[in-house]
Amino acid sequence: MHSLLGDLVAWHLSQQTATTLGKRLYDALQQAIGQGDIATGTRLPASRDLACELHVSRNTVLWAYEQLQAEGYVETRTGSGTFVCRQLPESHPLRDSLPEAGPDAPFPMASLSRRGSQLLAQGGAGARQWGAFMPGVPDVSHFPRDIWRKITRRLSHRLPLAALSYTAPGGYGPLQQALVDHLRIVRSVQCSADQILIGAGIHQILDLLAKMLCDPGDRAWIEEPGYWGIRNVLTINGVDVEPVAVDDEGMTLPEPGEGFCPPRLICVTPSHQYPLGTVMSMQRRKGLVARARAWGSVIIEDDYDSEFRFYEQPIPALQGLCDDAPVIYLGTFSKTLYPGLRISYAVLPRALAGRIKMAHSELYRGGNGLAQLTLAEFIREGHYAxxxxxxxxxxxxxxxxxxxxxxxxxxxxxxxxxxxxxxxxxxxxxxxxxxxxxxxxxxxxxxxxxxxxxxxxxxxxxxxxxxxxxxxxxxxxxxxxxxxxxxxxxxxxxxxxxxxxxxx
Ligand SMILES: Cc1ncc(COP(=O)(O)O)c(C=O)c1O
CATH class of the missing domain: 3.90.1150.10 (Aspartate Aminotransferase, domain 1)
Incomplete structure (x- = not known):
């Protein structure tokens, strides 16, 4: 029989060099307790069980426990067993050899990279992610859990074993196909299933795109004002972000002057500018696509919540405006279903799709098969709409x-x-x-x-x-x-x- 605690003690035992087995076990336990691997108040395994797990005699364990008890590391409680004392002895060899901890103690291992520190300095994610008037979060209490559960249960009975492994690059075929059909109808997005990449949130997909499409020092235009998440993901990947003002028609397009160097990426939220809410005009859309094409730039179309237009039909996505538009379309289920689902998708240009999907597998290893299959059914059966x-x-x-x-x-x-x-x-x-x-x-x-x-x-x-x-x-x-x-x-x-x- 194996227990977690037994494995832990066995590992510490393997680190000891004392000559007798009893002393090695005693040192191992003392080290594990001193380092906090075995927390104060923990009940140690019964001597017979530990002896059996470690393949040592019970007397060896009893001897080690007695030594620890004599030095104040453990106490026995009649009828309950042996416990690590809540208050450990003031000094023991291991603790004495460690440097003083404290706010001023040097701890180089814990220092962050410059980009890591920069990310946290301008971070926007808070500890609380739900409640009155938290922007961008749906009312998850209305999510139809019964329907979801029924589909999950039904699928679980005949789940292909492949769904328990990593997904093939790009995600599950049924979800990709359901998205192709759905996006064509509601967003006029033109694509085939092999252009769809399923990811774990727009943040993750953008992180991948920044890595795969930009070298450090490449430039990206982002909207001003704009979503902090886009800015942070690009910055931590070494991309130079340049804010471009937004007016009543969406992102304004700077006139290329002398020495103009086009950006590698242009990130926009054309359906519903975040945070101002503007809808990008058709004229601006056409201008943006034409220029990006001429410049060799890639437009990242973040279509995070276009499903919730209250008074008029949504304007079709940039991606479907013309054949082979230089657009990567991003969508998410965070707003329509619930953010914790962590399922989002990208519609990739044909010329990039295979390599970006492969890179996603290399970096993040796709999975979550049952959730992806459930979502595909949920969409196909009309529950999503x-x-x-x-x-x-x-x-x-x-x-x-x-x-x-x-x-x-x-x-x-x-x-x-x-x-x-x-x-x-x-x-x-x-x-x-x-x-x-x-x-x-x-x-x-x-x-x-x-x-x-x-x-x-x-x-x-x-x-x-x-x-x-x-x-x-x-x-x-x-x-x-x-x-x-x-x-x-x-x-x-x-x-x-x-x-x-x-x-x-
Ligand atoms: C504009 C915008 N894009 C993307 C996201 C993140 O989407 P996801 O949850 O899929 O990472 C948000 C989340 O609030 C957002 O407001």
Missing amino acids: AHVRRMRQLYRKRREALVAVIERTLGPEYVERQSHAGLHLILALPQSIDDVALSAELEQCGILTRPLSGYYMGTARRHGLLLGYACVDAGEMAQTFMPVAERLAARLSPGQVSAAGGGS
Whole structure:
């Protein structure tokens, strides 16, 4: 019989050099306890069991336990067994030989690379990822778990063994095919199954694309303001990101002047600019595709939440605008189903597909077969479309409730008008309001918002708060918004307060 603790002791035993077996076992146990591998309070195996596992005599174990007890490392409790003492002796050989730990103690192994430190310094991922007004997170409580469970159970009975191994490069065929059909109908994306790469989130796929398409020092245009995740993933891969302003039609395209050097990547969110919500105009789309083609640049089309347009049909994706557009289309199930599913996809140009899919296998080893097959069935049987339809109605109601409460309490000018879609809206603030401080103060009282200025790489041209309404019931919107209105009112000057609606 093998136990985890027995294996651990056996490993420590193999490190010892004392001449007798009893002393070696004693040293091994003392080392394991001293290093914290066996935690204080742990019950040690019964002497008979440990002897059996280590192939030593029971007397050897008893002798080692007795020595440890005499020195205050373990204690026996009648009828319960031998336990590591909660309070270890002040000094023991191993601890004495270790350097002092503490905030100032040098510990070079734990230092980060420059890019690692830079990543964390500008990171956007918080400890809490769910709750009122967290932007970009769907209401996962409405996910149809029963249907999902039924499909999973059905598939489990006849699961091909291959689904338990790594996936073939690109992911599972049935999911790739379901995506081809779905994307053609709802996003006018033109592709075949072999162009689809299934990944574990847009972040992961972008990380792969940066590695495979860019050398350190290559340049990428990103939207200003733009999603911090894109910026961070590119930066940690040594790509120089250049912010390009966004206007009412989407990313503005700089006129190539003398010495112009085209970027390798152009990253855009044309269906619903993140975070402002603008939809890229058709003229801008055509211009972007034409220029990227002429420059040899690759457009990364991040289509993270186009499913949630409330008042009009979504504009077709850039990818399907013309044959062989220089576009890599990215989509995710994080917003439509739930973020923890970690299933996203890329539609790759034919000329790149095979090599990028192979690289994905090399770097990340695809898997999660049952979830991929379940999702394929979920889409094919129509549950996905039905769920998205239901959620679209729900989010539309929630958005309307939030707009109404902002207009009533603060005034219509506080609602950013460009966006009628997605899972968040922008509470537009005067430049005099420090949105970072306001957001931090709200977090103290449990309200999660994001400051708009944090999405700018350069000087923030606008201040505001991103408010995710997806997880707040329409009926509770007014009450949930109250702390935001109160904290904001305390910061507004009298003139600004009267300009606002003034009600409560
Ligand atoms: C614009 C944008 N792109 C991509 C993502 C991340 O998607 P995923 O969960 O698939 O990594 C997000 C998440 O909030 C997002 O807002």
